Amino acid sequence: MTISELRLLSKRKLYLRSVFLLLAVLPVVGGLLYGLAYSLGLAGALSSGFTLQHWQDVLASGAFLHALAYSVYIALSAILVATSAALFLTLYFKKSLRQGAMSYLLYLPLTIPALVMGFLVFQLLTKSGLASRVVFGLGWIADLQDFPSLVHDSWGFGIILAHVLMAVPFLTLLFHAIYREQNLDQLQQVSENLGAGQSHFVRRIAIPTILTTAAPNLLLYFIFVLGSYEVPLLIGSQQHQMVSVLAVQKFHRFNLLDIPQGYAISVAFTLFVLLLLSISLKKLQRHG
Amino acid sequence: MGRKILTAILATAILLPFLFFGMLSVGQAWFYPSVLPQRFTLANWQELLAGQSELQVSLLLSVILGLGVAILSTVAGFVISREIARAKYKNRWLLLAYWPFVLSPVVLAILVQRFFLLTGMSGEVIGVLLGQLILAFPFAVIFFQSFWSHEVLQLEQQSQTLGATAVYTLQKVLLPLARPLLLICFFQTFLISWFEYGLTQFIGVGKVKTLPILVFKYVNEANSSHAALASLLIMLPPALLLWTNKKFIFRGI
Amino acid sequence: MLTIENLHKTYHTHTVLHQVTLELPLGQVLAVLGRSGCGKTTLLKTVAGLLVPDAGSINWAGASMEAAPPRNREMVYLSQEPLLFPHLSVFENIAYGLRVRKEAEVQAKVERMLQELELQEHAQKKPAQLSGGQRQRVAFGRAIIFLPRVLLLDEPFASLDAQTRASMQQLFLRLARKYSITALFVTHDVKEALLIGDRFAYMAAGKLRIYTSGEAFMEDPTTGVRDELAFWNSINHKITNLP
Structure with missing residues (x-):
């Protein structure tokens, strides 16, 4: 050269x-x-x-830490529920996921973005929503006020549900891909050959293999829910805010003093996410 | 038996959003406690065909933005991922690419908004395009890493020693080999733009009305039939893409 | 004639090529015997222009190749894997070098080569549909069809089974004579080296030793030719002494 x-x-x-x-x-x-x-x-x-005034205000008011804790609670709950459901579906529908209508249908929910999922859950679960009407029709409630508050509630039921509905199809497809890639069917034959029963194989081989292989994706999904904006914006509660919603709100209040706080929250959250990512990726790499 | 019932429940749950939104989009006077609306009309859908209606303009804008983001990020991602894949400290570069990817888009938008204000791109289509590129481009770079394997490098060298120029190698070897991945990346980056709300809202300051922005606006106006229609407009194109190739929507691992 | 002088290359502190010097006249095959890690792949890739040497020169017919990029050197590197273009048919793989050069009569030339390689009926197949030996034959035909200056063969038959390997060696010898191919042929197999080479060399730890004759190559204990001979003699001895 x-x-x-x-x-x-x-x-x-x-x-x-x-x-x-x-x-x-x-x-x-x-x-x-x-x-x-x-x-x-x-x-x-x-x-x-x-x-340091703005940082002191943000930390002293407790709003940021509260929002962060609430976001962690929402993300953890959603990931836990979704992972369990997806594990069950993957193992229970092993065969029908491979071919037939289910192998196609499961992809359909991936066409629903967060904003639309929030709207859907709202339309289904609000006091005058579809679920309430069906229950009313069945005669289980006498008035729409009897229907429980499932959206805008402080436990974040609606938010968690929306995220679970989005995550379950995604995780099921992911777990199913791992199941095939890791040749778990063959491992099951080996396991049976060695005298282990079906449930032993599922508990000791299948689930640990799937979870360790999927760990980086689960982490990324956790971070994705942690920073989610559209869903809590639409169906979140008034008292408890998730971090993204809190940060954006600081910019929309038309109080100029709020803006530095909005920046402080965004910076703190970004650093938190980057720290979480680098620590856990290192850990995952060491164990993987 | 249990498996069949569960399958039926799942299938219903999956189809429910489409049917429910379909019903809302053609329903009028959906009063509590009736499950079905009292009247049905195609008026909302006809609005789509009427020239210059809000829905039509927004659909067109979303398509153009999506195509722009998809083309730019796929092309740039393909070329630059090669450079990154061959870099000495490949993993460090890749870690950088993960940053915009894991940050909440709206938080990212907050952090970069000043730049868009200063350059006058705030509230402009070009600004939103650039903002969405910040999300889609690193995705494309990470996506193409799997393509630049040792085998592809060797094929590239083989082509060289057989006398081919870099351009000839690109045309006759690299692009044909990458074709399936290029298509998948194109559609996935299209969807990043197609689904994006938070960043679009923050950088577009409500002036760049893509379909997701419109959905939110209708929800705020408690106009559920229009919101449902706009939602369907977002969901149906990727659902149709699924018929062509499932991998356009989800690639597995 | 290919002339290489004092070729030197190091990775970090590890010397891979140590003052390698050789001369290879037209139409001759230099068999280089060497174990894996002796620097032979680096040597071939450097000659092909795929790696840049730290020092030394590579000349073809007296002209320096330093400035020539790989595509202009006409020195084709062939590795153990056939590296066929997976999306192209057998025919198009073989035609590649001709198409690159925009040569005429591609159809006729490729058909003749297919016949030579006994691959006529596979012309339209994709590489994935071929056996290992067939693939290696395609790679070989693809390399020699445009009559390059030098072939650089890096253990080309190492991954084939013994039988296929033997027939590939025969094919190589036949085509090497017919097209009077100039080649550097690297192998770790003593018998292959003896069978294929017109001249012989031994490579270890980045150093290349050239032998003046086949006898000198066989005499040198480091090449392992004598051990090989001794082994077969002892077997022979055993068999003839059987009761």
Whole structure:
């Protein structure tokens, strides 16, 4: 290779890598730095020099920590329920997932985005929703006020349900793919050959294999629910907010003093997610 | 027997959203406690065909944005993923690509909004396109990593020693080999744009009315029949894509 | 004539090519014997232009190849895996080098080559439908059809079974004579080296030793030819002494 060719090659390399940095890295890093500067009073319309006031306000009011804890509760519950349901479906419908109507039908829910799922759950479970009408028709309730509050409730039942409904088909398809990729059918034959029963195989081989292989995806899904915005925006409760909703609200209140706090929340949440990601990925890599 | 009942329940649950939204979109006067609306009309759907209606404009805008995001991120993702796959510190580069991917889109939008305000792209279609690219492009880079295997590298070298130029190799070897993945990436990045709400709302400041923005607007106006119609418009195209290839929607592992 | 002088290459602190020097006249096959990890793949890839050497020169007919990118060197690297283009038919795989050069009479030339390789009836098949030996034959035909300057063969038959391997060696010898191929043939198999080579070399730890004659190659204890001979003699001895 000639010197000029080498130079051309490294020029192209440099060029391609800068596009990557510009499009993928700069938004996050630049945004983080700007958000940090704004929340520390170093940038923005109200900047008056360095101050920790906004961070103190955010942390002292407890709103951020409360929202973070609530988000973790929602995400954990949704992932736990969805993973159990998906495990059951994968193992119970092993054969019909491979071919036939079910192998097609299970993909259909993936065409429903979070916003639409929120709307759907609302229309189904609100006091005047479809479920309430059916139950009324059956004579189980006498008035729509008798129907329990399942959306906008403080336990986040509606939010969790919406996320579970989105996650179950996705996780079932994922687990099913793992089941086939890891040749679990063959392992089952080996296991039977060694004298183990069906339930022993499921408990000791199938479930651990699926869960450890899917662990990175489960983690990403957990983080995805943690930062979810559309669903809690539509059917979340008034008292308990998830982090994304809280952050956006700070920008929509038309109180200029709220904006640095909005930045502080966004920066804190971003750092939390990145920290969570890097710690758990390292752990997962070590065990995987 | 139990398996059959469970299958039937599952199938019903899966089809319910489509049927329910279908009913809402053609129903009028859906008063409590009746399960079905009192009248049915195709008026909402006809609105779609009428020129310049809100739904039609928004559908068109969503399609254009989706195509733009899909084409740009697939092409750029393909070319740049090759560079990343061959980089010395490949894993460090990839970790960077995961950042925008795991961040809540709306939080990302908050962090970058200043840039869009300064450049005057806030509230513009081009701004939303760029914002959605920030989500779709890293996805494409990660997606194509599996393509640039050692075997593909060797095939590339083989083509070179047989006398082919880089362009010839790209045309005759790399692109044909990557075709199925290119298609999958195209549709998946299209869907990232097609489904996106939080970031679109924040950067588009409500002026760039894609279908998800419209759904939210109708829900806020308690206009459930229009909201259901707009929801169906979002759900039906990917559902049709499923007939062509399941992998366009979900690729497994 | 291919002339290589003082070729040197290191990875970090590990020297893979140590002052490698060789001359290869037109139409001759240099058999290089060496175990895996001796630097033979690096040597071949460097000659092909796929790797850049730290020092040394590669010349063809007196002209330096340093500035020539792989595609202009006409020195084809063939590895243990056939590396056929999976989306192209057998016919199109063989035609590849001709199409790249926009040569005329592609159809006739490829058909002749298919006949030579006894692959006529497989012309329209995809590589995945072929056996290991057939694939290696396609790779071979694809490399020699445009008459490159040098073939660089990196253990090309190592993954084939003994029988296929023997017939491939015969095919190589026949075609090498017919097209008067100039080749560097690397193998770890003593018998293969003796069978295929016009000249012989031994490579270990990045160093290449060239032998002046076949006898010198067989005499040298490091090549293992003598051990091989001794083994067969002892077997022979055993059989003839059977009661």
